[in-house]
Amino acid sequence: MTTDGPPAVGGRVEARTARVLLDRMTxxxxxxxxxxxxxxxxxxxxxxxxxxxxxxxxxxxxxxARVLWLEDVHLAGLPPTLTRVVLRPVLAGMAALALRAVRRELRDAGRAA
Structure with a gap:
């Protein structure tokens, strides 16, 4: 994940899932x-x-920490109602992977301290 600076409204974020899927966000x-x-x-x-x-x-x-992660996401260029349904399990898996990575980083940081 890369950002254009510290988190702030208007800030841009780019994430890659499995080093393949580019996800640009504001x-x-x-x-x-x-x-x-x-x-x-x-x-x-x-x-x-x-x-x-x-x-x-x-x-x-x-x-x-309790985390609530909600997404309303669809594929560009295709009907949102169709692709939301198709993406739902994929996005749930991606969120689970991201949360595991955060948990691992926090655990490793705690060991280093």
Whole structure:
């Protein structure tokens, strides 16, 4: 994943899934966690293949973090109603992989500290 700078509304993010699928996004909402409320980020997907939105909310819950990851995504150039259904299990798998990678990075960082 690459960004054009620190996270901010209007910031651009590029992610590659399995080093193949390019996912370009713009941050359209970025609310930090406050007083026990979840931090929320919304991303507008800009193609070239995926279009739509993703919302990720993270809330601390004791020693763990609770994550809500919602996506309304479709393939560019094809009917959104059809491709949303086809993409749903693929996107769920991609989100699970991303969350596992974050968990591994946090665990490794904790060992290094």
């Amino acid at each position: 941050i359209t909402r970025l609310d930090p966690p406050v007083d026990g409320r979840a931090g929320v980020a919304v991303f507008e997907k800009r193609g070239p293949l995926l279009l739509g939105r993703a919302l990720i909310a993270v809330r601390a819950d004791g020693d763990v």
